[in-house]
Amino acid sequence: MKSPQRSSDDMEAGGDVPKSRNHSRRRGRGIFVAVDASIRFKSAMGCEKEIELGSHDQPTATDVALSQSEEQPVQVEIELPASYQDEFGIRLEELVSISRDGGLSVLKRFDGVSGLSPLLHTDLDKGICGSHEDIRRRRNTFGSNEYPLKKERNFWMFLWEASRSFTLIVLVLAALASLLLQIKTKTISHGWYDEAGIIVAVILVIFVTAISNYNQSLQFEKTHNLDTIAAELSPLLISLITEGIALNTNGSVYHPEGQSEPEVFGSATERAILNFGVKLGMNFDEIKSKSTIFSVSPFNSRRKRRGVAVQLHDSQVRVHWKGAAKTILASCQWYMDKDNIAAMDQERIFHFEKIIDEMSKEGLRCAALAYRTFTDEAFPDIPESNLVLLAIIGIKDSCRPGISRAIQQCRNAGVKVCMVTGDDLLTAKAIAMQCGILRGTLDEPANTAILASEFASMSEADREEIAENIVVMGRSSPDENLLLLEALRKKGHVVSATGKGIRDAPSLRQANISLAMGIGGTAIVKECSDIIILEDNFTSIVKVSEISRINVVDIIFENDCN
Template identity: 45%
Template sequence: MSAIIMELLLQPDPMQLHGSINPNKKRWHKAFATIYCSRAFLSPPSTVAIDVVVDHHLNHLVKDKNLRQLSLLKGPHGVAAALKTDPHHGITGDGQDLAARRQDFGTNTYPSPPTKTFLHFVLEAFKDPTILILLACAALSLGFGIKEHGIKEGWYDGGSIFVAVFLVIAVSAVSNFRQSRQFDKLSKISSNISVEVVRNGRRQEVSIYDVVVGDVVCLKIGDQVPADGLFMEGHSLQVDESSMTGESDSVDVDIGVNPFLFSGTKVADGYGKMVVTSVGMNTLWGEMMSTISKDTDEETPLQSRLNKLTSSIGKLGLAVAFLVLVVLMIRYFTGNTEDENGEREFNGGRTKADDVINSVVGIIAAAVTIVVVAIPEGLPLAVTLTLAYSMKRMMADQSMVRKLSACETMGSATTICTDKTGTLTMNKMKVTKFWLGKDSFEGAMKMGRCAVELLREGVGLNTTGGVYTSREGLEFSGSPTEKAILSWAVAELGMDMEDVKRGCEILHVEAFNSEKKRSGVLMKRVGSDHEFHVHWKGAAEMILAMCSHYYDLEGSKKDLNDEERLQFNHIIQGMAASSLRCIAFAHKQSDEVKLETERKIEEKGMILLGLVGLKDPCRPGVKKAVEDCQYAGVDVKMITGDNVFTAKAIAAECGILRPGQDLDGCVVEGAEFRNYTDEERMERVEAIRVMARSSPFDKLLMVQCLKRKGHVVAVTGDGTNDAPALKEADIGLSMGIQGTEVAKESSDIVIMDDNFASVVTVLKWGRCVYNNIQKFIQFQLTVNVAALTVNFVAAVSAGEVPLTAVQLLWVNLIMDTLGALALATERPARELMERRPVGRDEALISNVMWRNLMAQAAYQIVVLLVLQFKGKGVVGVRAEVKNTLIFNAFVMCQVFNEFNARKLEKRNVFEGLHKNKMFVGIVGVTVALQVVMVELLNKFADTERLSLGEWGICVGIGALSWPIAWLVKLIPVPQRPFFSYVSFNKWRGGA
């Protein structure tokens, strides 16, 4: 075999690879072999050699950036031909073709990291030191109990603790396991992006997972390159390879020097087409992904703050538990405690060692249980449940949460900076007016043949869109603006895009970007080697500034003097005031190619060819959505690239600018805002409602200024140019339909329907998440304060704790888990939008919450202590029944207080209750389980059966919390935070 083929194969002995022949690839062998051998003037190589070429070099061609191998394959078009791909029509794309390509070259997917099993979360729960101590106490209690009373009776105390602990572990593991699965599902959804490919001559959007080797992929600014491949055609294409190389500078892509494109990189400028050579794990990105495993655990800022709060309360509980332990030990060893027969439990050396150890274990278990009930493990769980529930509901409301912290932070948002196109408007552009010179058209047009021909070229060549014929008729691709102009040109100008392209040769293209707001093309007509044409298209006032002449109705060239320039400006302003986006076309003919420095097409001395006005109607309901935000105290600002007249018209239509509002300082242009001094910007930024002709830097600058003023800022965006502002904002909201992948990756939440009304829904859910967490904090701290105080006072004064270890574990289980779930499922209420936003400085535990929880805790403490010390006389029950009464009354207080927690400020706690079936169901389950605990599991819970009258007493004690809550809410609270010296209030609600 030839040395060239040997070098290409990179194998010392190709025959050694005979066993690796893939029979499924034989259909590709001949194509590759013919190209290699014809290029190297060789006879066809063996089947083994061909197989190595296909297997090895197709995958490594792009990875190694091997121009020599690419040259031997006749460049990107040669590779496309070998892959049976037409550069213009793509692959056939039928089911058989796609299946064969997936079988031969693999799929564009990556193996997921191992999913954490349920057993993993069970083991994680066992790592809790408190759980381990309780298990040790349970084991000792079980051992001594069986030794003293036998297996039949002796297992109750220790076994009860075991069962309670395992129930806590099971609930914790199930909750965390479900959360992990939720994150996995969310990750798959956020990774499933769409790309545009050409199949059977038709552009279509497919999932990135459906891309196959041989596909022709269309790339534009902001797109993610879906697989490794080769650049075939396009203009000014630049790629951001920082995800691969870490270098921030964009890389130029062209056929001659660098035609290589890598999966995972982003298109920074220009547009083009690529042929896919490797997918999935065969790509360079795939090799990197194989060494990376994603961790699905994500702790949000609020969860972090709540963990600190939990830690602080836990330390307080630990101190109380230690005091209880010391007091109970002293009382026991000094003979001040009695058993159930009224005899002293410790009688010096006459007490059996087993009895001493058993009693000490019981005391330790009681102290440890106080720690268990003191630590509000339910706080982080409540956040998890609330966020998981909210994420699911928000997905149904067209909002996909990419970062959990955004749910919390959105509840604190004070300002929303929104773009216009596609968010406030429908992004369904239609040309409604056309001006040629000083003549306007709204229907059929009559103009000179020369002007029509130039317009066809200006539209058909200077575009990233396309026109295709299908069974249903003509199909238009590209951005909404491109599709609208192409549709107009076909209908009104009779443009045949294929004819236009066949009759012209494009020499250079300057792609559109948000900075210059225009695109240009340098071309020549076929057969006219010395006649060159420049076409520009873009924002009307910018194109007009480039022009020195204009075409009239007959196609004659006229001078554009100052007076006529002013007339054209009035035309542009008039269209803008009618909410029309104004796009201008300009043309210039030259006898020689004039490319300015840095390969920029000539921009001076152009001839104005025409103006088109495109209407993009406002979305239905957007005005009400804006009013809802303003009613909720959230300021809405519109930042757009349109001129100031269009911006004003749309803002007024949407309600951002109100009729009769003084516009002084409310509307600015980006350049004006940019040129303010820092002091002027900070002084005026809050008053601004509309920023027109803005650049990405202007948007970023506004977000930075608002944050410096103390605002919590949400930003909507759909373009690559929006990425800096989306990242800088407290909450980035990208658009799911028109949004580029760069914008989506820079955002926290994706609005699936591109509708501003969905932004308001996100705002409601954000406030709901924050409010639900506050509800549970109030509810949980009431339980903790009451339980700690009652057990501590009883232990110090009477030498016993009325609430046993098993009973406290039971309360901890049903109140932490079921209580969290019940309050986490409260849906957004209208009242949430009637409040001012909490911003950055609102205390997590508000004055209202302190008032409510202290009142309820005080009531529970008084009632339970009265039952503890005067229960026999007041209620007339035995000691054993008294303890059960205390336990049951305590649980009933929490059940009724759960209703109080639904409304932090409103006195009617039953409002909207019928809509939350989950809450009612959980309360019902809690009561049912408590009945079972008291009436059936007497040995397990150390309880006695209660009569109907005694049940009535417990329910009555719990029900009294309702009128108490109603009366307490009449008490006004001061604005200054309670307990300002306590570090709790340093953990703010805004992220």
């Protein structure tokens, strides 16, 4: 490849290159080293396009200074893509040299950071432009700034690492040598006990070490999963999600001095969603200070959603909705696809519904976040349609320790436990299976799981007939709770109801025995209840039942004696 002739300006800047044979060879080696280094660097950074020399219609002459240990820097000419010179005033190799040892001298050549900024077309306060075309040009020129993910390690890799311990290897070799000597000097039946014990102990140490390291890696993987997901999400999507979480909540986040982990306050659901926002990098106080909430649509058991209208500093109004996943999904006409808003077609709706159903079958309570932006002049009342879906969140309700045993004790004592909840029916059935409320298959007559709306649509006679077999009722409202309770009482059952919120008050008043939660229960619920469970634990109901039956036996005994 013949290098193009340089202009007089290039000759003055770089100096004339001697045309002797040694200098020609030196220049050829310099070209090869520069081109090879640039290609290797771009391939290591995952760039899809390689530098092709001599393949452009308008080659650009570029001076490259190669520093060698025994020679002075030599000015040579190589052909690089036009984008290197036309769009940016600095080459990839020079950027790399700045980040290496001695890079301060290279940075001074460009008059520091202030001189480097216009060459890269960046602003020291606002950064890069950030458009798709600008990011594409930068990736094509400088490569993609992505860190390669590490390959997952399975249990056998940890086992192999544990077995490579030098001490354990020496112990095994010494035990084998001693074993061979014992077998040679004594009989086989008496010469292997001690040595075999050492070998077995070494194997146990290897397995215990491998299992411990493997379990720790699984824990680190769980804590790293959310960071990995957050890294894959676009900054715009993360900012919208965290804004919706911070503004549309009744909870709060407090950062104590001297502690790295924040304290989250609110209901169990609010705390779970706020913790999710904190994991995404949400700054609760900062988001609150940048906007003003001027309208709120409160949550209720029938609508199963909560909305807020927020006045932003740029004269825009943004509406955020949060609620049951399928309820929010039905109000969305769009969804966020990375940085773009895409239309919600029927295929995409089925896709999201399938995701919600799969999460519900795993016992996750599904919530969704959505938003919509208006100008200040065109803002009506808080809209509930044409929303943009942001995220679907799965919340895990873990069964408390001992609850399965407590439910089994109730069953042995002739007390049937029925789960009536406002959650989706799939989620309710999964949680009931985990806690032991549901047993066997759902096809059994005594394991009836039903939607509250279906139960309410039945006739009174049908409700009384099926009420005894109901174990799980999903999507239940206070009125539907009351219908089930009345049907059971008409069949002659003694019904006990538990609750903690205002929506549970009607059922507690109609129950034969009402129990309120002492910690999470409201004042109204505690006034309506007969018994208050101080530690909010279902296992206490077993103790209540035992004490009540002992009292009944004592009363009967006293009457007999009298």
